[in-house]
Amino acid sequence: MSKDKIQICEDLADIMPPEYQDLVEDATYGDQDRGWKDVGSSKELIEQHSLCAGCPESIAFRYVLASLPAPEDTVFVGSTGCTSLVFPHVAVQNIHSLFGNQNAIASGLHRALKVRFPDKVKDVVVLAGDGATVDIGLDMTLQSWFRQEKFTTICFDNELYANTGGQESGLMQKGFVSKMAPVGKLFDKVRLPEIARESGCHYVACLTVSKPNRVEKALKNAILVAREFGPTFIQLYTPCILEIGKQSMEGLDEMKDAESIGGRFVYKEYATDDVKKFLKEKDDEAKARKKAKKSAKA
Amino acid sequence: MSQYKVQPGPEAFLPPSAASMGIVLPDPGEAHIEGRIVPEEEAYEEAARKLLGAKVPTIFPGPLVLWKWNDKAAQKATAIRKLANSIPCRLIPMADYRPKYPKIDPEVEINPNHPNLTIWHNKIDVCIFVGVHCHQANLALKIIRGGTDCYTMAMCAQAGHEDACLSFRDASVEKIERLTAAVLKLKSEGVESQADEFTQIKLNRQGRIA
Numbered sequence: 001m002s003k004d005k006i007q008i009c010e011d012l013a014d015i016m017p018p019e020y021q022d023l024v025e026d027a028t029y030g031d032q033d034r035g036w037k038d039v040g041s042s043k044e045l046i047e048q049h050s051l052c053a054g055c056p057e058s059i060a061f062r063y064v065l066a067s068l069p070a071p072e073d074t075v076f077v078g079s080t081g082c083t084s085l086v087f088p089h090v091a092v093q094n095i096h097s098l099f100g101n102q103n104a105i106a107s108g109l110h111r112a113l114k115v116r117f118p119d120k121v122k123d124v125v126v127l128a129g130d131g132a133t134v135d136i137g138l139d140m141t142l143q144s145w146f147r148q149e150k151f152t153t154i155c156f157d158n159e160l161y162a163n164t165g166g167q168e169s170g171l172m173q174k175g176f177v178s179k180m181a182p183v184g185k186l187f188d189k190v191r192l193p194e195i196a197r198e199s200g201c202h203y204v205a206c207l208t209v210s211k212p213n214r215v216e217k218a219l220k221n222a223i224l225v226a227r228e229f230g231p232t233f234i235q236l237y238t239p240c241i242l243e244i245g246k247q248s249m250e251g252l253d254e255m256k257d258a259e260s261i262g263g264r265f266v267y268k269e270y271a272t273d274d275v276k277k278f279l280k281e282k283d284d285e286a287k288a289r290k291k292a293k294k295s296a297k298a
Numbered sequence: 299m300s301q302y303k304v305q306p307g308p309e310a311f312l313p314p315s316a317a318s319m320g321i322v323l324p325d326p327g328e329a330h331i332e333g334r335i336v337p338e339e340e341a342y343e344e345a346a347r348k349l350l351g352a353k354v355p356t357i358f359p360g361p362l363v364l365w366k367w368n369d370k371a372a373q374k375a376t377a378i379r380k381l382a383n384s385i386p387c388r389l390i391p392m393a394d395y396r397p398k399y400p401k402i403d404p405e406v407e408i409n410p411n412h413p414n415l416t417i418w419h420n421k422i423d424v425c426i427f428v429g430v431h432c433h434q435a436n437l438a439l440k441i442i443r444g445g446t447d448c449y450t451m452a453m454c455a456q457a458g459h460e461d462a463c464l465s466f467r468d469a470s471v472e473k474i475e476r477l478t479a480a481v482l483k484l485k486s487e488g489v490e491s492q493a494d495e496f497t498q499i500k501l502n503r504q505g506r507i508a
Contacts, residue, residue: 007366009375012359014500015389017407021503048401089396
């Protein structure tokens with residue numbers, strides 16, 4: 001599928017609400033260099049969201065959706081949590097799975113797509129919260145990595161079960177006291193990026209969403225590597241401002257603090273040597289494309 | 299026990315699914331009217347009468363006919379436009395299934411998660427679904443039957459819908475055209491449209507232009 005497929009039937013085009021006409025005219029389907037900079041100047045694939053005002057997860061969603069290399073050929077698999085409140089609003093195919101099952105569903109889906117569309121590149125992306133990825137779904141997450149399933153897993157890490165009032169999760173930091181965990185976390189935050197690396201992920205990135213360039217790069221890398229090599233993993237810090245007692249406008253500061261030296265989310269990236277070489281080639285290709293585009297404009 | 303009838307509501311906040319009340323789907327070549335299995339021809343005439351007798355008859359085209367997935371979808375869209383012109387009736391699209399509450403503009407669109415808003419706002423008394431995926435149509439039809447007094451019909455491309463007051467199955471371009479022909483036949487026999495005067499809504503990227 002490409003932008004050619006996203007067309008309205010002529011005979012009913014004039015009854016379609018403007019947002020759909022915008023989607024056809026102005027979305028960035030088919031543009032392999034689409035990215036977060038398109039936000040605001042083209043039609044986004046997220047129409048509205050039902051998250052709290054100022055929630056960093058909402059901006060993470062925008063960056064992720066804007067950076068997908070081929071949204072028309074991508075299927076998201078989501079799970080229970082705040083992310084599942086957003087999926088019904090996005091213009092990308094998505095499946096909601098039972099809490100924690102997301103990587104198992106994605107494994108089957110990816111295999112089915114391979115059989116159904118043998119000549120096409122179809123991206124499967126798991127996007128779930130830390131509860132689904134690390135606690136309830138850790139078995140499914142790890143097994144898919146062990147099996148070298150070729151899809152990307154994204155974890156929106158807000159360090160607790162935000163959707164249900166702030167229970168302790170495996171990714172919560174040690175000592176943190178939340179509304180539903182009044183004693184405080186007794187053990188360390190699970191080191192999921194390292195676990196992912198050791199479990200067979202070919203590309204792993206851990207970052208906050210304070211810098212859209214980095215999010216875009218990490219997402220594109222993860223998806224391109226998953227197509228060729230095997231499982232990839234991205235952990236994005238999307239703090240729950242309600243549960244950590246911040247105001248709506250303080251999400252960005254919280255992320256910046258968390259990624260400063262000594263913080264829990266200092267940017268880290270793991271990739272095998274083959275992957276590094278592959279990504280370098282892809283970077284060179286992208287640069288050449290940009291250069292060609294620029295000279296064509298001039 | 300008397301047979302359950304799939305009639306316009308408002309039935310209840312949580313109406314029972316018609317299937318659970320013993321309503322079965324028609325076989326090929328058949329349709330159902332309020333749960334009674336009838337030959338398709340009878341259903342065409344009944345549907346045409348309902349559409350012509352309504353004050354605000356409305357077609358709800360769904361994603362399968364609004365988006366140009368293939369040539370067949372485009373042909374169905376053409377047939378639906380002809381059907382709307384023949385009655386005449388409003389066309390209100392169900393472009394996708396994303397919940398839009400509370401942002402929805404119920405005058406120009408319908409959503410399966412809260413179809414009652416569009417029915418209430420436009421005072422629709424008879425509607426027909428075409429090109430809506432079955433699971434979403436079932437959801438919407440039940441909500442409409444639960445909370446409104448709208449007579450629902452479904453032109454289903456699969457096995458039909460128990461939860462519609464009248465349902466066809468195996469919808470195709472030809473079947474939509476047969477419904478148009480049934481409308482025109484009744485009109486030629488003197489049956490007049492009872493529809494209130496209206497202007498078909500037209501939209502572009504800036505908003506409403508008619």
